[in-house]
Amino acid sequence: MSRNRVASVLVATTMVALATPALASASPIWEPCKDVATGWEPTDDRRTECAMVTVPVDYARPDGRKIDIAVSRQKATGHARRRGVVLLNPGGPGQSGIHQPRWITDSEAAGIGADHDLIGFDPRGVGYSADVSCPSLPGDDAEPPVSLPDKEKARFVFERDAKMNQRCVAADPEFVRNLTTENVARDMDRIREALGESKIGFYGVSWGTALGAAYRSEFDSRVDRMLLDSVMSPTLDVGAMDDAMIAAGEVTVREFTGWITRYDAIYHFGDRQPAVLEALMKLRDELTEHPRTVNGETVDGETVKGYLAGPRRDWANAAKALAALRDGGVPTAKPTSERGRGFGWNAHPNGYNTFQQTAILCNASVGPRDFETIWQRRLDRIREYPAVASPGIWNGRCAGWPLPVQPWNFTKGTSPLQLVGHTYEPVTPIGWALAMRERIGGALLTVEDDHHGSLSSLPCVSKAVEFFSTGKTSDGSCPGAPIPPPSSR
Structure with a gap:
């Protein structure tokens, strides 16, 4: 999803x-x-x-x-x-x-x-x-000015996406x-x-x-x-999807850091889970405050977060990458995360359509749609799940969605x-x-x-x-x- x-x-x-x-x-x-x-x-x-x-x-x-x-x-x-x-x-x-x-x-x-x-x-x-599909226009992917406070950056994105959602629906509302x-x-x-x-x-x-x-x-x-x-x-x-997924991710971080303690002889983060978690949170915060560029690549707090709640099959790779970041290097592997024109058989499908996904979800989602509620929910989520510290990826998806909920x-x-x-x-x-x-x-x-x-x-x-x-x-x-x-x- x-x-x-x-x-x-x-x-x-x-x-x-x-x-x-x-x-x-x-x-x-x-x-x-x-x-x-x-x-x-x-x-x-x-x-x-x-x-x-x-x-x-x-x-x-x-x-x-x-x-x-x-x-x-x-x-x-x-x-x-x-x-x-x-x-x-x-x-x-x-x-x-x-x-x-x-x-x-x-x-x-x-x-x-x-x-x-x-x-x-x-x-x-x-x-x-x-x-x-619907027509793209300049500004659809515009990013907020870096000088804005976090809340105003979020409002910028919300209002940008609301305009795009309304335009997409208006292209073929039926x-x-x-x-x-x-x-x-x-x-x-x-x-x-x-x-x-x-x-x-x-x-x-x-x-x-x-x-x-x-x-x-x-x-x-x-x-x-x-x-x-x-x-x-x-x-x-x-919004509740974000809450549940991030809560599960928070548990994964703690299980992952517990797994790292078993291999302290390899990764050297510590042999107690609280100490490992504290070390990784400190690394995340340091790189958030002071991003660095190594071999042409920028590493920051988001880089650390990308490895913290990954799938179990990648834990060994993630631990190795985090150790490299701690030691001033760059990971050798990236974190794991989970269209052409035409019609009918003449289409050139890429296998995925984000706007269809938005429509299916927003036509049924019963959650709040106003910016202030979504912003507060985001703050609550970050506070409740500090290890993942994610604002969520779904909560603002239905910004400005003009159709009634079904x-x-x-x-x-x-x-x-x-x-x-x-x-x-x-x-x-x-x-x-x-x-x-x-x-x-x-x-x-x-x-x-x-x-x-x-x-x-x-x-x-x-x-x-x-x-x-x-x-x-x-x-x-x-x-x-x-x-x-x-x-x-």
């Missing part, structure tokens, strides 16, 4: 084309993706098939304006025991899903495709599915208003109809878990089996549901999975790692394969990948 601001998202050329797409037939016309989709990998020897499915922009006006949703398919490899289809979504929002069948086939989760057709799709407003998680779920049901299936399976990650919850809430009887990995909160508030309203169902949470993960904290289970039901499998959506890369994914084949759920736990020791980096 990252906050990448990509200037190339803001392109207006597709807006006119949205109004009059070519209508797709009721039954999809499947063709090899590499033959019809611009930019498709030409070596796709699995012959992934692609088709378009037509849906209404506004489901309250089903006979009104239409768009086409791009769908991909890999047929079940075990044809004799095929039992249905599984739709796939990798998260976002704003992320393409058209390549998901190939990625699942190349993962530890490939067994799902033995008895199911794997179905990918680009959600409305992304990639080949009516990629939504389409943007209908960029909702619920409408993407309704598009999924149109895909189900086009495939001729009475029920579908679904495997969603991150925001894809909210999408699955929305589909199951409205179409429970049409769900075969549903698995949701790295689960979102059942109530969307972009909150998520997920409900319980009876169809088979497997939730997957990750004990130490900061992107979708484990508490969200617990809250979602309380809201919609299902079993909760806990993975002992901090890697967002990692199930498909772990041996534990055998439980997911079994679930889709037999319907058996799990409330147990399974290990994640081990933390690499310093000697392995």
Whole structure:
């Protein structure tokens, strides 16, 4: 769920084309993706098939304006025991899903495709599915004057983003208003109809878990089996997202500094966790006050913060980098963190659309939108979580958003549901999975790692394969990948 601001998202050329797409037939016309989709990998020897499915922009006006949703398919490899289809979504929002069948086939989760057709799709407003954009103007990425106080710098950014959000919505208000998680779920049901299936399976990650919850809430009887990995909160508030993610990051900093104490002979920060944390906070503060340039690179307090709450798989690399900063050097590796023109198959998608993400989130977020409340929430967050000391990345996303809020309203169902949470993960904290289970039901499998959506890369994914084949759920736990020791980096 990252906050990448990509200037190339803001392109207006597709807006006119949205109004009059070519209508797709009721039954999809499947063709090899590499033959019809611009930019498709030409070596796709699995012959992934692609088709378009037509849906209404506004489901309250089903006979009104239409768009086409791009769908991909890999047929079940075990044809004799095929039992249905599984739709796939990798998260976002704003992320393409058209390549998901190939990625699942190349993962530890490939067994799902033995008895199911794997179905990918680009959600409305992304990639080949009516990629939504708006015109960029000078000043969209303007930075506040350095002479301003911190609060006025934040106000500058808030007002800049509010103007851009309002302009983006005004470019096509009907389409943007209908960029909702619920409408993407309704598009999924149109895909189900086009495939001729009475029920579908679904495997969603991150925001894809909210999408699955929305589909199951409205179409429970049409769900075969549903698995949701790295689960979102059942109530969307972009400010609360920041609160929970930064709280998880604060815990990670303390666990990381505890890990460093075990290797004091290597890193020399101290053999007690409080001393290590104090040393790193002192290093951060010193570089904040006195940034330095080494070998042409500037290092400052933000450089230190970039390493403090990283994933466990990078702890050895991060500790080495922090030791280099302490000793006056420059890290050899950077910290880890988690669009062309055209329309339909002629689009040149980059796999991600920041404005579609903004629309999906801001159309549903119930949090405050005024600057003063957001600023105070930022101050409270920095004070409450001093190690991470982050103002948050989502809280101001909906600045000036002019459309009414359409909150998520997920409900319980009876169809088979497997939730997957990750004990130490900061992107979708484990508490969200617990809250979602309380809201919609299902079993909760806990993975002992901090890697967002990692199930498909772990041996534990055998439980997911079994679930889709037999319907058996799990409330147990399974290990994640081990933390690499310093000697392995």
